Amino acid sequence: MVSTPDAGGKPNPWSGRNIAYQAYRLKNKPELIIGVMCLAFLAFVVLVPLFQILRDAFTFQSYDLSYNPEGEVGAFTLFHFDRVFFQPISKALFVKPLINSLSMGVAVTTIGIIVGSGLAWLMVRTNVYFKEVFGAMLVFPYMMPSWVMALAWLSLFRNDRIGGSEGVMTSVFGVQAPNWIAYGFVPIVITLSLHYYAYAYLLISGALATVDSELEEAGATAGMGKWKRIRVITMPLLLPALGSAVVLTFIRILGTFGTPALLGLPVRFFTFSTQIYASINARNQGDAYVLALVLIILAITFIWINSRIIGVRKSYVTMTGKGFRKKESDLGKMRWPATIFVILFLCLTVVMPLTLLLWESMTLIPGDYSWNNLSGYFWYGSGNVDLAYGEPGVIHNKGILGALGNSIKLGFLAALFNGALGLLVGYAVVRGRGGKLSKALEGIAFAPYIFPSIALGAIYIGMFSSSIGPIPALYGTFTILVLITVIKNLPFTSRTGIAAMLQIHQSLEETARVQGIGWFRRMLRIIIPLSMSGLVAGMLLTFITAMRELSLIILLLSPGNMVLTGVIFGYQEQDMAQHSAAVTLMLVLIIITISVIVKVMARGAGTGRLNTT
Amino acid sequence: MKFTYSTFMRTVFGAATAAVLSTAATPIMADSASDLETWMKANAIGTHAMMEENWSDIVAKATAEGEVVIYSSSGRIAKLKDHFEALYPGITLTLFDLGSVKTIEKTIREQDAGIYQVDVVTTGNSGSVIKELLEKGRIFNYVPAHMRDRIPAENRDPLLYRVNEAIVFFYNTEANPDGAPIKNVWELTMPDLKGKVGIKNPMSSGSSLMGLAALVQNPDEMAAAYKRLTGEDIVLSEGVPDAGFEFVKRLLANDVVIFKSGSKLADAAGKAGQTDPLIAMTNMTYIARNDAKGNVNAIMTDVDPFSKMVYPTYMSIAANAPHPNAAKVMIAYLLGNPEMNLDSKIEKPYTKGAAFDMLWGLAPYYDAGSVSPRADVPLPAGGEIWGEMKGTTITAEFMWKQGPKLRDFWLINSSN
Structure with a gap:
C-alpha cells in the first residue's frame, strides 16, 4: 500500500509515523499482544472442536439410519435435539441424568469446599501439629485415579446385590449394608468428595497464604469480633479462590465417569457423563454431542455467575509490596483433637486405598486376601505361563517401564507448557480486565473444561490426522498427547494464573516500568516470582492430572506413545487385577514422590524470593 | 481501496473463519x-x-x-x-x-x-x-x-x-446341586428371580447388547417359549412391538442387576459358598475363571428357546x-x-x-x-458343550436396523 495523504487531511493510518506510534502504544500494552496471541491459539484448538460438536449435533449421522432409513448422512437435521428434549426417551436420556448430575455436583461441591477450606485453614492458619507432612499428604487422594476410592468403598460395603465375595462390613459384622449405603447417590458423593476436596484445599490454602494477617488485626483493632473479621475481611479476600474452586469442582463432577459407573450402575443411577460415554461408545454422536452441548451451556452459565460475583468488586489485591505478616492462631485445647482429626482423615483417604492396592497387587489368586496367598510375584516375577497369561512382573516388564518414561515425560511437558500459558492468559485477562479481549480470553480458556474428555479425544484424531498449514500431522505422536493435555488442563492453570494476577497490584509493575525495565524482565523478576506459589500449585495439578489421565488420551494412544494409565486400562480390560493394582500403586507413588520433591524445591525457592522483597 | 480498521478486522475474522471451516470440513478425497x-x-x-x-x-x-x-x-x-x-x-x-x-x-x-x-x-x-x-x-x-x-x-x-463367541447363562453349581435353576428364559422375568439376575451393561458393552439383541431378533420363538412355559399367549405391554422387546421390558421390571464388567459378574454368580447367588447372563469365555478364580459356575445348556446367543x-x-x-x-x-x-x-x-x-x-x-x-x-x-447348545447368531442387519432402538428401549425401561 502506498502511503499517500488522505484528501480529508486525516492522517493515513498506514503511514510510517502512525505505525510507529501504534507500535509504541502497543508496546506499552503487552497484555494486548499476549491476549491476541493466546486468543488465536486457543480459538484454533478449542473452537474447531466446538464447531465439530455443533456440526455433528445438527447433521444426520449414519447411526440415525436406524430411525430413518431415508435420511441422508451429513444433511442438516434437528432430529437429535427433538429426540433428546422432546421425545419420550428424553426423560431417561436427559432429564433424570441431568437431575442426578446436578444434585451430585451440588452435594460434592458443598462437601468438598467445606472439607477443603477447613483443612486449608487448619494447615495455613493454625498451629496444628505435623503441618509439613499433613500439608503434603492432603493432596495424595487427588493423585490417585478417582475410581480407586470407589473400589475401596465397594470392598468395604459390597452387599449381596452384586453377589460374589463379601464386603469387609458383611464379613466382620455379619450385616448386609443397605443398598443406599452400598450404591448410588450417597457413596458416589462421599467417594468423590474425598477425592475432589483437593481443588478447594489447594486453591484456598494458596490464597490464604497470601492474605496478610495485618488486615485481620486491623479489623480486630477496629473492634470487630472474630466472625465479623472472617465475614468482612477474610472471606472477601478469599472469594476469587473460592469461586474458582466451586466452578472447577462442580464442572469436573459433571464430567466425571469412573465412580458413577462403578457405584451407580448396580442401582441404575445414571448421570450425564455415563449417558454421554454410553452414547459415544455406541457411536451415537448425535445424542452424545447434544448432551455435551448442554454441559457446555451449564458450564458457561456457571462461569458467568462466577464472574458476576467476582467481577462486581474488583480489588482483591493482597500483594502490595508493603509489609506482610502471617500469623497462626493458637488452637489451644483443640490442638491435639484437630491433629487427630487430620490423621483419621488421612487414614481414610490415603492409607486405606493404598493398602488395598498393595494388598491386591500381592495376592497370588485375585480376591483371596488371606496371608498365605501373599506373593511378590507380580512385582518381580519373570513371567510364568500359568499366571496372568505369562505377563512378567513390573520390574521385568518392558511395556510397563517404557510407558513409565512416557508418563513422566508427558507430565512434565504438560505442566511446563500449561504453566507458561496459564501465566500469559492470566496476565492478559487481569491487566485487560473489563475489555472485550479479556472477557473472550477468559471464556475461551475455560472452554476446554466442559468438553467430555473422550469426545475431545475423538475430535482431535480427526483434526490432527493430516497436516494443517504449517502444523504437521500430529496423529500417533507424543506431541498430540502433550497438546491435548495442555488444552484440557488450561482452565485450571488459567484460573490459578488469573487468581494469582488478581492479587498482584499493578503498582508493582508500574514502578518497574517507570524505571525503564522491559516487559520480559518485569515478568521474570516481578510477576513470575510473586505468582509462583499459585502457579506451581497449578502446574503440579496439571502434572498430576496428566499422569493419571485416561479417558482424554485413550483414543490417541498407540504403542509408540503408550503411557501408564493406558497400560492399567489394558490390564483392567483383561481383568489382570494384580498387574493393574501394582501399576496403579506405582503410578500413585511416582506422582506423590515427584510432587513432594517439587513442593519442597518450590518452597525453598519461594521463601528465598520472599525474603528479598 | 481504502484499508480501514474495520476492513482489516473483517479480513482477519474472515480468514479465521475460513481456517476453522476448512479444517473442520471433511478433507477432499482426491482420486481416492x-x-x-x-x-x-x-x-x-x-x-x-x-x-x-x-x-x-x-x-x-x-x-x-x-x-x-x-x-x-x-x-x-x-x-x-x-x-x-x-x-x-x-x-x-x-x-x-x-x-x-x-x-x-x-x-x-x-x-x-x-x-x-x-x-x-x-x-x-x-x-x-x-x-x-x-x-x-x-x-x-x-x-x-x-x-x-x-x-x-x-x-x-x-x-x-x-x-465366534457367545453370551450364555451361568448358574452357581453349589447353590443348585440338581442342575440349572431354569429351563426357560422367561423364568428370568418371574417374581422368584427378582433382583437375582445379573447382566453386563448392554449400554456400554457391545457383546452384551448383541447377546440381548440375538434374543430379541427372534420374537416368534420367544412368544412360543412363553407359551410353553405358562400355557398362555403372551400379552404385550402397551407400545411394545413384539415378544422379544417384551422380554427386555419384563427383565428390567424384575430388577435385573446391571454390571459394568462381565468377568466380575461371572465371579459374583460363581463365587463358592453363596446361598442365594445371581444367575449371570454373560460371555461364555468367563467359564475359564472357574479355574483361575475358583468359581463354581456352570453353563446352562438347555434353555428354551436358546442357550447361547452367538x-x-x-x-x-x-x-x-x-x-x-x-x-x-x-x-x-x-x-x-x-x-x-x-x-x-x-x-x-x-x-x-x-x-x-x-x-x-x-x-x-x-x-x-x-x-x-x-x-x-x-x-x-471345557467348551465341547458348544455343539449341544441351541443357539441364535446375531445378524448384522438386525443390529444395524434395530440395535439403536433396542438401546433406546433399554434406556427408557431401565431408568428408575
Whole structure:
C-alpha cells in the first residue's frame, strides 16, 4: 500500500509515523499482544472442536439410519435435539441424568469446599501439629485415579446385590449394608468428595497464604469480633479462590465417569457423563454431542455467575509490596483433637486405598486376601505361563517401564507448557480486565473444561490426522498427547494464573516500568516470582492430572506413545487385577514422590524470593 | 481501496473463519476411487480377489513389505507378536489394541482424512462392521484360497469370522446341586428371580447388547417359549412391538442387576459358598475363571428357546492397506496352522510350544466359549458343550436396523 495523504487531511493510518506510534502504544500494552496471541491459539484448538460438536449435533449421522432409513448422512437435521428434549426417551436420556448430575455436583461441591477450606485453614492458619507432612499428604487422594476410592468403598460395603465375595462390613459384622449405603447417590458423593476436596484445599490454602494477617488485626483493632473479621475481611479476600474452586469442582463432577459407573450402575443411577460415554461408545454422536452441548451451556452459565460475583468488586489485591505478616492462631485445647482429626482423615483417604492396592497387587489368586496367598510375584516375577497369561512382573516388564518414561515425560511437558500459558492468559485477562479481549480470553480458556474428555479425544484424531498449514500431522505422536493435555488442563492453570494476577497490584509493575525495565524482565523478576506459589500449585495439578489421565488420551494412544494409565486400562480390560493394582500403586507413588520433591524445591525457592522483597 | 480498521478486522475474522471451516470440513478425497481400484488390482483384493493363490509368492512379498499393522478390539492378540515374528522372520507385527468402538472409529476417521496406515482390522460389533466398513469399501473380505474349503460359507461370507463367541447363562453349581435353576428364559422375568439376575451393561458393552439383541431378533420363538412355559399367549405391554422387546421390558421390571464388567459378574454368580447367588447372563469365555478364580459356575445348556446367543468377531483387510500381502499372511495366521485337523491333540498351555505351533493365531483365543470359524479345529477343553447348545447368531442387519432402538428401549425401561 502506498502511503499517500488522505484528501480529508486525516492522517493515513498506514503511514510510517502512525505505525510507529501504534507500535509504541502497543508496546506499552503487552497484555494486548499476549491476549491476541493466546486468543488465536486457543480459538484454533478449542473452537474447531466446538464447531465439530455443533456440526455433528445438527447433521444426520449414519447411526440415525436406524430411525430413518431415508435420511441422508451429513444433511442438516434437528432430529437429535427433538429426540433428546422432546421425545419420550428424553426423560431417561436427559432429564433424570441431568437431575442426578446436578444434585451430585451440588452435594460434592458443598462437601468438598467445606472439607477443603477447613483443612486449608487448619494447615495455613493454625498451629496444628505435623503441618509439613499433613500439608503434603492432603493432596495424595487427588493423585490417585478417582475410581480407586470407589473400589475401596465397594470392598468395604459390597452387599449381596452384586453377589460374589463379601464386603469387609458383611464379613466382620455379619450385616448386609443397605443398598443406599452400598450404591448410588450417597457413596458416589462421599467417594468423590474425598477425592475432589483437593481443588478447594489447594486453591484456598494458596490464597490464604497470601492474605496478610495485618488486615485481620486491623479489623480486630477496629473492634470487630472474630466472625465479623472472617465475614468482612477474610472471606472477601478469599472469594476469587473460592469461586474458582466451586466452578472447577462442580464442572469436573459433571464430567466425571469412573465412580458413577462403578457405584451407580448396580442401582441404575445414571448421570450425564455415563449417558454421554454410553452414547459415544455406541457411536451415537448425535445424542452424545447434544448432551455435551448442554454441559457446555451449564458450564458457561456457571462461569458467568462466577464472574458476576467476582467481577462486581474488583480489588482483591493482597500483594502490595508493603509489609506482610502471617500469623497462626493458637488452637489451644483443640490442638491435639484437630491433629487427630487430620490423621483419621488421612487414614481414610490415603492409607486405606493404598493398602488395598498393595494388598491386591500381592495376592497370588485375585480376591483371596488371606496371608498365605501373599506373593511378590507380580512385582518381580519373570513371567510364568500359568499366571496372568505369562505377563512378567513390573520390574521385568518392558511395556510397563517404557510407558513409565512416557508418563513422566508427558507430565512434565504438560505442566511446563500449561504453566507458561496459564501465566500469559492470566496476565492478559487481569491487566485487560473489563475489555472485550479479556472477557473472550477468559471464556475461551475455560472452554476446554466442559468438553467430555473422550469426545475431545475423538475430535482431535480427526483434526490432527493430516497436516494443517504449517502444523504437521500430529496423529500417533507424543506431541498430540502433550497438546491435548495442555488444552484440557488450561482452565485450571488459567484460573490459578488469573487468581494469582488478581492479587498482584499493578503498582508493582508500574514502578518497574517507570524505571525503564522491559516487559520480559518485569515478568521474570516481578510477576513470575510473586505468582509462583499459585502457579506451581497449578502446574503440579496439571502434572498430576496428566499422569493419571485416561479417558482424554485413550483414543490417541498407540504403542509408540503408550503411557501408564493406558497400560492399567489394558490390564483392567483383561481383568489382570494384580498387574493393574501394582501399576496403579506405582503410578500413585511416582506422582506423590515427584510432587513432594517439587513442593519442597518450590518452597525453598519461594521463601528465598520472599525474603528479598 | 481504502484499508480501514474495520476492513482489516473483517479480513482477519474472515480468514479465521475460513481456517476453522476448512479444517473442520471433511478433507477432499482426491482420486481416492481410482487409487483404491489400482490398489485392489495390484494386490488381488476385493473385486480382484482370486480363487487360486501362489501362497509362497504372497509370503515373499509380505516379507518384503516388512510390517503388518493391526487394529484390534481384543488385547489378547498381543501375545502373538513373538510367535508370529519368529514364524515369519522379517515381518514386524504392530498392534493397536483399541476395543471395538475405537477400532471402528479410528478406521473411519483416518480413512476420511486420507490416512491409510492399518492393514488388518479385526473387531466385533456386527452392524457397524458390515454396514459402515465393509459396505462402504473401508475394509475388504479376504479368505486365503488354501483355507476356503475348511470354512463353512456362513463363517466367511460376507465377511470372514476370526472367532465366534457367545453370551450364555451361568448358574452357581453349589447353590443348585440338581442342575440349572431354569429351563426357560422367561423364568428370568418371574417374581422368584427378582433382583437375582445379573447382566453386563448392554449400554456400554457391545457383546452384551448383541447377546440381548440375538434374543430379541427372534420374537416368534420367544412368544412360543412363553407359551410353553405358562400355557398362555403372551400379552404385550402397551407400545411394545413384539415378544422379544417384551422380554427386555419384563427383565428390567424384575430388577435385573446391571454390571459394568462381565468377568466380575461371572465371579459374583460363581463365587463358592453363596446361598442365594445371581444367575449371570454373560460371555461364555468367563467359564475359564472357574479355574483361575475358583468359581463354581456352570453353563446352562438347555434353555428354551436358546442357550447361547452367538456374536462373531470379524477380520478383514483395510482399504489401501500399506502392507496388503503381510495382511493376507496375518489373516491366514489368525486362522491357525493348516496342518491342524479334528484329531489334533492340543494341550495346555496353548500359547507355548507344540500347542502354539498348531494353533497359531487362535492360541490366545483357544478357550471354552470361543470357536474357530474353521470346521476342522477341535473344540477346546471345557467348551465341547458348544455343539449341544441351541443357539441364535446375531445378524448384522438386525443390529444395524434395530440395535439403536433396542438401546433406546433399554434406556427408557431401565431408568428408575
